Amino acid sequence: MSLAALSTRRIAAGQKRVLPGFGLSMGISVLFISLVLLLPMTGLFGQLAELSLAEYWAIVTEGRVVASYMVTIGAAAVAAMVNAIFGLLLAWVLVRYEFPGKRLLDALMDLPFALPTAVAGITLATLYASSGWMGSILEPLGFQVAYTWVGIALAMAFTSIPFVVRTVQPVLEDMPNEVDEAAMSLGARDGVAFRRVIIPHLWPAIVTGTGLAFVRSLGEFGAIIFIAGNTPYETEITALMIFVKLQEYDYAGASAIASVVLFVSLTLLLAINIWQGRFIRRLHGGKG
Amino acid sequence: MRRIGDAPAVRRVLIGAAVVLSALFLLLPLVAIFAQAFSQGVGVFWGNVSNTYTLHAIALTLGVALFTIPICLVFGVALAWLVTRFSFPGRRLLQTLIDIPFAVSPVVAGLIYLLLYGRNGWVGTWLDSYDIQLMFAWPGILMVTVFVTCPFVARELIPLMQAQGSREEEAAVTLGARGWTLFRRVTLPNIRWALLYGVILTNARAVGEFGAVSVVSGAIRGKTNTLPLHLEQLYQDYNTVGAFASASLLALIALLTLAAKASLEWRASRREAFI
Secondary structure (H helix, E strand, C coil): CCHHHHHHHHHHHCCCCCCCCHHHHHHHHHHHHHHHHHHHHHHHHHHHHCCCHHHHHHHHCCHHHHHHHHHHHHHHHHHHHHHHHHHHHHHHHHHHCCCCCHHHHHHHCCHHHHCCHHHHHHHHHHHHCCCCCCHHHHHHHCCCCCCCHHHHHHHHHHHHHHHHHHHHHHHHHCCCHHHHHHHHHCCCCHHHHHHHHHHHHHHHHHHHHHHHHHHHHHHCCHHHHHHHCCCCCCCCCHHHHHHHHHHCCCHHHHHHHHHHHHHHHHHHHHHHHHHHHHHHHHHCCCCC | CCCCCCCHHHHHHHHHHHHHHHHHHHHHHHHHHHHHHCCCHHHHHHHHHCCHHHHHHHHHHHHHHHHHHHHHHHHHHHHHHHHHHCCCCCHHHHHHHCCHHHHCCHHHHHHHHHHHHCCCCHHHHHHHCCCCCCCCCHHHHHHHHHHHHCHHHHHHHHHHHHHHCCHHHHHHHHCCCCHHHHHHHHHHHHHHHHHHHHHHHHHHHHHHCCHHHHHHHCCCCCCCCCHHHHHHHHHHCCCHHHHHHHHHHHHHHHHHHHHHHHHHHHHHHHHHHHC
């Protein structure tokens, strides 16, 4: 155990706190979390309380809304899978190889987080429309991307690229050299060694990153609405359904759908956090 | 010793695939933004950027970011100090709660604020009797922006402060340093780069927020239109070049954010190399 860990442990066990500011930082944190994160939720529950169970059920299971769940979940799943593979490739290339332009490629990975979603949205819609740079190449080949389901998945994949890359990268960097050496000296071929040695080691990070990408895609709005086409039953995402209800001043309907989205994303977030906690504990040998 | 994937052919194929896919998927959109913005010449670009509505949108967007940053900074530092320097029941819970804005869809975030503070909400009704309107006005935009951006500073600080431990601060306390002096002289020099990066991320997200802001803003031209909402309106009005002129300003902020991150990382790796 390191010295630092020893000293924190001693403080944790001790009766008196050595460092100042416990009350102040606790006060600010709790006040902020209550006011900014938790209090607004009461508005949603207040609105939901005005609905009877039957009314609520009717809203959240209406055909057009259910179709939007299917579109959103399906496209998010495809986007997350694409990102799992693309992210693993990029993390591998960025950690294992040296080549000119590597720093630039590394910096480029964060672009989807830094670029406002509405900017990403109009750009992708313009690029993949039939007159756009990509669309004018793809459409004659029979691939229609803009205003279809594929466009939604594309926009989701764009906004969530960094999740897998940035969760896998540090784990790959910290992987000891001996792992490779052991596999290679036992005569394993590259493909086999990768599948049997590297993938199991990276698995928790890949799952976490893919999970985060999936959650993000479920809620994404700005990047998608421009390229989606927003045809009822076909290319409407759930976030748009909430927006449409709001524009019709149907606050109850918007709240009911929002509660479904909120429940799903908070449950997934909790699951990812628990999974991550277990994986970190395993890495540190039962402590932490 | 040969490592997995070191064969020259494998190397070349993997690097090639990564570079080509990234260029198509990430670099091309970036280039397209500027190409579209300048497609009718610099004069038209300038006309689009300097018209009254765009200038107002820029001012509102920067103003909101300017107020958001200090709020998130105070909260981020307080939370990071709390969860990395003390051990108490509920510590893990606080760290999970702070991730809520990352998981909540921006549209849902805007909606819950609208329900509480809007005309029909219980706080909104009460404020309305004092003639205070928060929604469909700039305070509402600020509130949802704070909601969406509040995890960034804390998220940058917590892993760093956890790794650094509290030995230096404890030593300072035994030497008689108190509260504010301790933070300013001992903690701050250790965390200033992470703090700066947290602020840069907060800013990037604050100027670019779309979903949450579009729910609570009402998007009144020249009043509550932020830059992302403004470019949406232009795009829906088939003024593509105008929309991309505004988009290019936001893309520029994104590029500066990436450059800042790269240079901060380079600084950190150089310092590590010295130790």
